[in-house]
Amino acid sequence: MPNPRCFQSSVLSLSIPQTFKTPGRRCGLETTDSAEFKQRYGVMKIHHELNLELQPLQLRCSPRRISRLMKELDIHSVTVNKWKAASASKTKVEQRPNLLKQDFSTTGLNQKWTADMTYIQTKRNGWCYLSTIMDLHSRRIIGYSFSKKMDTDLVLKTLESAVKNRTITGDLIIHTDLGSQYTSDDYNQRLTELHIRHSYSRKGCPYDNAPMESFHASLKKECVYPVPVFEDYETAAAVLFEYVHAFYNRKRIHSSLGYQTPLQVEIATLTSQMAARFNAFQGSNKLLIAINDLFELWKVNAVLNVS
Structure with a gap:
């Protein structure tokens, strides 16, 4: 009887090249042009995509295992780090208010x-x-x-x-x-x-x-x-x-967004806002706010259809 781990590695070795060329198959994002993704995903994003595909089978794989198998298959991201020399400018620049102060957290869009x-x-x-x-x-x-x-x-x-x-x-x-x-x-x-x-x-x-x-x-x-x-x-x-x-x-997909795309986050945010405001509707002002959210969602979908 074959070793279960060896069998899983064999399955992963077949799945990794497909996920590498065309990620997003689980979300219905796969296209006939697999070059669209141009082999940009590295170990962590492929690890995320494969684990989602393995969920129905109640299986998981580690990033280290994916990294090892990718090396064996001679697969690597095409992204290139380009070295660039940097020199400190001696020009005196007037300092201005830093309101953000490296606080990139938000609770909604347009903040x-x-x-x-x-x-x-x-x-x-x-x-x-x-x-x-x-x-x-x-x-x-x-x-x-x-x-x-x-x-x-x-x-x-x-x-x-x-x-x-x-x-x-x-x-x-x-x-x-x-x-x-x-x-x-x-x-x-x-x-x-x-x-x-x-x-x-x-x-x-x-x-x-x-x-x-x-x-x-x-x-x-x-x-x-x-x-x-x-x-x-x-x-x-x-x-x-x-x-x-x-x-x-x-x-x-972005790791900082929980491996979602920016568009998925925007649609989810606007949908959630509309649902909350309609449920709390008690006057015309809140209805206008909800209508405004609906308009925002329409604009997001309009951009999606045009792109």
């Missing part, structure tokens, strides 16, 4: 946003610039803009795209670094008009904006570094748009 920019290299157009805004509750990228110029217009376009996708209510904070685009009068005037409070990272402290730094690291490792330099601005724009809107927001 805390974080924004930043990153550089994308192309052959024909040189350096281009990606500006994004993230909702810290769902880790979804809600504001997005890509440009050949790193100026205030770029971050303003990103802000407007985020505002267009959300209904701003309550005491919203947006956190950025001390870059000249974010400290500009035009940017802060627009935030004042929108009744959004501005929080800033301390100089030279990326941990103050850790979720956005993590997103940029994932984007670079999973989308930018594994391929040759983009040919031009248009090529980069198409690839980045696909990664952010089709993959990262909709299909990439």
Whole structure:
């Protein structure tokens, strides 16, 4: 009689390559194009996916076991860590209020946003610039803009795209670094008009904006570094748009979200809010709030259908 552990390892050895190429089969996310995930998942995410598939069989596997089997199968994530030299700037920067203070916790959507920019290299157009805004509750990228110029217009376009996708209510904070685009009068005037409070990272402290730094690291490792330099601005724009809107927001699971996707978290949050407010309905004001939540959920689904 074969050893049960050896038998399980044989089954896992057959399952790992399939999960590696096309995760999300259990959620109905599998597509005919398995290259969509581009083999981006590492040990921990494959471990999570496989354990969910093994639940009906009342079986489990450890990350260490998955790591060993992946090495035996010569399977590894395509993500690449790219070394980059860093030097401390001697430019004196005026410190501004840090309202967030590395407290990234939230109880709902549109409470805390974080924004930043990153550089994308192309052959024909040189350096281009990606500006994004993230909702810290769902880790979804809600504001997005890509440009050949790193100026205030770029971050303003990103802000407007985020505002267009959300209904701003309550005491919203947006956190950025001390870059000249974010400290500009035009940017802060627009935030004042929108009744959004501005929080800033301390100089030279990326941990103050850790979720956005993590997103940029994932984007670079999973989308930018594994391929040759983009040919031009248009090529980069198409690839980045696909990664952010089709993959990262909709299909990439996050350990910080309990291995859910940003879109799943947003839909669950809005559905829960609507149910709670309808149950507690005692007047027209609460009904209007519930209707507003329904509108938010409609916008999320509209983005899903367009993407």
